Amino acid sequence: MVEKWHSLSKTAGDKVASVSVTGAIMGGDGFARAQLDRIAEDDRVKAIVLRVDSPGGTVSGSDEIHYRLSPLAKDRDLPVVVSMGGLAASGGY
Numbered sequence: 001m002v003e004k005w006h007s008l009s010k011t012a013g014d015k016v017a018s019v020s021v022t023g024a025i026m027g028g029d030g031f032a033r034a035q036l037d038r039i040a041e042d043d044r045v046k047a048i049v050l051r052v053d054s055p056g057g058t059v060s061g062s063d064e065i066h067y068r069l070s071p072l073a074k075d076r077d078l079p080v081v082v083s084m085g086g087l088a089a090s091g092g093y
Contacts, residue, residue, distance in 0.1 A: 001058075002018075009013050012074060013044060014044055014046045015042065015044045015045045015046065016045070016046065016047045016048070017027070017038075017042075017045045017047070017049070018049045018051060019035045019048060019049070019050050019051065019069075020032070020035070020051045020053075021050065021052045021053070021054055021065065021092065022051075022052075022053045022085075023053075023054060024055065024056070024057040025058065025062050026057050026058055026066065027058055027060040027061040027064050028061075029060040033064065033065075033066055033068065036065070036069060036072065037068075039072065040041060045078065046078065047079045047080070047081070047084050048069070048073065048078055048080045048081070049080075049081050049082075050069070050080060050081070050083070051082060051085065052082060052083070052084050052085060052092045052093075053085030053086055053087055054086070054087060054088060054089070054092030055090065055092065056089050056092050057090070057091050059091065062091075
């Protein structure tokens with residue numbers, strides 16, 4: 001996973017994390033899980049944008065994202081904004 005700096009500054013004090021959920025949502029070790037784990041380790045993240053373009057997936061996969069994202073946002077008082085792409089059905093919604 002590559003971190004991108006849209007402010008063109010690797011030393012920017014605050015960050016907005018963009019988490020991508022694309023394709024079928026499945027449980028286990030996946031890209032969204034890795035992104036959320038990385039956010040949990042970075043105290044400079046001050047907000048999360050969840051970008052969804054998914055037809056849904058398994059109940060356990062959608063629940064896992066919710067289970068990881070909700071406490072993270074609550075514990076650190078992080079605003080979460082959802083951006084729904086061309087498809088955000090079932091668990092993607």
